Amino acid sequence: MYTKILLCFDGSREGRLALREGARLAQITSAGVILLAVVETGAGSALAQGADADAFARQEADFKEILDEGRRRLSAMGLAPEVRIEFGDPVARITSVTTETAADLVVVGHHRQGRWARWMTRSVAAGLGDALGCSLLLAQKVVEDSELFRNG
Numbered sequence: 001m002y003t004k005i006l007l008c009f010d011g012s013r014e015g016r017l018a019l020r021e022g023a024r025l026a027q028i029t030s031a032g033v034i035l036l037a038v039v040e041t042g043a044g045s046a047l048a049q050g051a052d053a054d055a056f057a058r059q060e061a062d063f064k065e066i067l068d069e070g071r072r073r074l075s076a077m078g079l080a081p082e083v084r085i086e087f088g089d090p091v092a093r094i095t096s097v098t099t100e101t102a103a104d105l106v107v108v109g110h111h112r113q114g115r116w117a118r119w120m121t122r123s124v125a126a127g128l129g130d131a132l133g134c135s136l137l138l139a140q141k142v143v144e145d146s147e148l149f150r151n152g
Helices: 013-029 053-076 090-101 115-120 124-131
Strands: 004-008 032-039 082-087 105-109 135-139
Touching: 004 013, 004 090, 013 032, 013 053, 013 105, 013 135, 032 053, 032 090, 053 082, 082 090, 090 105, 090 124, 105 124, 124 135
Parallel strands: 004 032, 004 105, 032 082, 105 135
Antiparallel strands: none
C-alpha cells in the first residue's frame, strides 16, 4: 500500500500522536520512514522578526533534540528512519521533501484551533492538501503501545 512514509514531527502532543499512527502504518505496510521537522522561518516566526543568530541556533538545537526523541521512539518500534531537518515555510518544505524522497504518504498531527485563530492563520494541513501529489493523513488516532510493540 505505502512504500515510503514521511512523518512530520514537532514534539507536540499532536506530533506524538502522528508519529505513533504513522509508525504503525509503516509497520503494517513495511514502508520506509522519513522523520522530518521543519523550523519555520516565515514572516510570523521569531527568526523573521529579527531574532539574532543565537536564538536561531537555540531553535535549531531544540528541533535536533526533538528529532532525536522521534528517532529513538521509531527505533524502539523496529523502524530505521531517515532523519531530516528543514528550514522555511512548512508547506513548501514538506512538499519538497515528499517529492525528493518519493514519499507516498505524509502524516501530520492536527493542531486544533478556534475559528478566530484559523481565520487569522493559514492551515498547514489545508496547504498540504492542495500542494501534495500523494496521500495526506491528518493523524488523530491514539495508537496504544500494545499495537506498536506486538509481533506482526
